[in-house]
Amino acid sequence: MDVRDSGFHGKLDDDQSESQISHLALDIGGTLIKLVYFSRNKDNLIDENKNRKNSFVEGRLHFAKFETSKINDCLEFILSNKLHLGGFQHHEDPASDKILIKATGGGAYRFADLIKEKLGVSIEKEEEMECLVAGANFLLKAVHQEAYTYMDGRKEFVHIDHNDLYPYLLVNIGSGVSMIKVDGDGKFERISGTSVGGGTFWGLGRLLTKCKSFDELLELSHQGNNRVIDMLVGDIYGGLDYSKIGLSSTTIASSFGKAISDNRELEEYKPEDIARSLLRMISNNIGQIAYLNALRFGLKRIFFGGFFIRSHAFTMDTISVAVNFWSKGEAKAMFLNHEGFLGALGAFMSYVKHGHDDSISPQSGQRYPVCTPLVGDKICYPLNGDLNDNDSLECSVYVA
Ligand SMILES: Nc1ncnc2c1ncn2[C@@H]1O[C@H](COP(=O)(O)OP(=O)(O)O)[C@@H](O)[C@H]1O
Numbered sequence: 109m110d111v112r113d114s115g116f117h118g119k120l121d122d123d124q125s126e127s128q129i130s131h132l133a134l135d136i137g138g139t140l141i142k143l144v145y146f147s148r149n150k151d152n153l154i155d156e157n158k159n160r161k162n163s164f165v166e167g168r169l170h171f172a173k174f175e176t177s178k179i180n181d182c183l184e185f186i187l188s189n190k191l192h193l194g195g196f197q198h199h200e201d202p203a204s205d206k207i208l209i210k211a212t213g214g215g216a217y218r219f220a221d222l223i224k225e226k227l228g229v230s231i232e233k234e235e236e237m238e239c240l241v242a243g244a245n246f247l248l249k250a251v252h253q254e255a256y257t258y259m260d261g262r263k264e265f266v267h268i269d270h271n272d273l274y275p276y277l278l279v280n281i282g283s284g285v286s287m288i289k290v291d292g293d294g295k296f297e298r299i300s301g302t303s304v305g306g307g308t309f310w311g312l313g314r315l316l317t318k319c320k321s322f323d324e325l326l327e328l329s330h331q332g333n334n335r336v337i338d339m340l341v342g343d344i345y346g347g348l349d350y351s352k353i354g355l356s357s358t359t360i361a362s363s364f365g366k367a368i369s370d371n372r373e374l375e376e377y378k379p380e381d382i383a384r385s386l387l388r389m390i391s392n393n394i395g396q397i398a399y400l401n402a403l404r405f406g407l408k409r410i411f412f413g414g415f416f417i418r419s420h421a422f423t424m425d426t427i428s429v430a431v432n433f434w435s436k437g438e439a440k441a442m443f444l445n446h447e448g449f450l451g452a453l454g455a456f457m458s459y460v461k462h463g464h465d466d467s468i469s470p471q472s473g474q475r476y477p478v479c480t481p482l483v484g485d486k487i488c489y490p491l492n493g494d495l496n497d498n499d500s501l502e503c504s505v506y507v508a
């Protein structure tokens with residue numbers, strides 16, 4: 109079962125539905141809705157009555173995604189699996205039976221009324237940049253083997269030293285791109301952004317190749333050859349390098365530049381070559397802007413998140429090469445296993461931040477210094493960072 113893809117209408121499997129689900133958090137972005145929720149293990153349920161307070165509860169964090177344009181499928185999924193009951197009661201009016209769920213992203217504003225109407229719960233809005241940062245800090249500090257570099261087809265996990273994590277640059281490539289300088293838990297500044305992002309790749313790609321899905325476009329790019337459409341330095345310099353300014357003959361001089369003089373119509377280009385050129389153009393551009401912003405603030409570590417990355421080898425390779433090239437090897441591009449769920453995880457963490465709940469006081473054996481002083485010693489930590497195909501993460505929360 110892949111609840112991550114939109115169009116899923118079914119119920120969760122027995123193991124999940126028999127367990128108690130709580131703390132649903134949503135990140136409703138320009139293109140995708142991301143869900144994170146916690147399910148207690150069945151063993152915990154047996155002990156629940158005698159041992160509900162002051163103990164660790166083991167369970168799993170679950171991740172799911174839907175297309176924003178198919179929000180009704182997402183709401184149906186939430187409803188049929190009763191995920192919406194995993195919110196919290198209004199803190200200012202505990203007597204009321206009003207349930208609130210945490211949500212971030214533009215859709216928390218855009219769809220608040222629809223969610224109220226369809227699910228009968230209200231949205232408590234969490235600020236998007238705060239959530240991205242909280243999610244990234246949580247993953248970097250609490251999940252073993254979360255961050256990695258990707259270069260020349262090789263994935264290498266990065267050891268994160270908790271005492272030497274900040275400052276870093278977080279580049280979230282969603283529909284658009286936000287670049288955030290992170291200085292600590294809850295300490296950050298959005299220093300830049302660009303509208304040329306994942307939405308641009310998917311939007312232009314769909315128009316130019318007639319692809320029906322994002323994954324199909326990625327798959328095409330895998331098979332294509334960008335040299336058919338991109339104008340290379342060698343095309344301009346008669347096959348030679350332009351060594352004086354450090355450009356090899358194979359460097360792209362002008363993305364899509366060959367299409368000017370080829371005298372070919374769109375249909376005469378292979379969709380796979382178009383997809384490849386487009387992916388290189390967008391990834392290169394983001395890698396370069398990211399590096400220039402890192403340079404502005406002397407940041408050596410750049411973490412890339414957002415669903416545009418999609419753990420796609422060629423995308424990561426292109427971004428890594430761009431960062432490496434422009435920084436002359438000084439800065440490193442790093443990627444995250446849960447790349448697309450930073451905002452949703454941040455919204456999930458905010459259940460704790462605002463002290464709304466007694467059942468997720470994420471806690472520490474491995475003390476994870478949570479993103480807000482309000483949380484104090486309450487934190488959430490994964491037990492072993494096990495990813496299970498990105499669908500869920502073993503996790504333990506503290507019942508205060
Ligand atoms: N299944 C998918 N459908 C659409 N876009 C996808 C999909 N998987 C990855 N993407 C890419 O991810 C981008 C959205 O990333 P995301 O981080 O979810 O941003 P947002 O919060 O703006 O929705 C899309 O613009 C597209 O480039």
Ligand SMILES: CC(C)(COP(=O)(O)O)[C@@H](O)C(=O)NCCC(=O)O
Nearest residue numbers: 137138282283284285286301302303
């Ligand atoms: C407006 C947004 C924060 C919304 O987030 P998204 O849904 O794209 O993840 C993002 O699209 C963005 O940062 N766009 C770039 C805008 C700019 O700085 O030019």
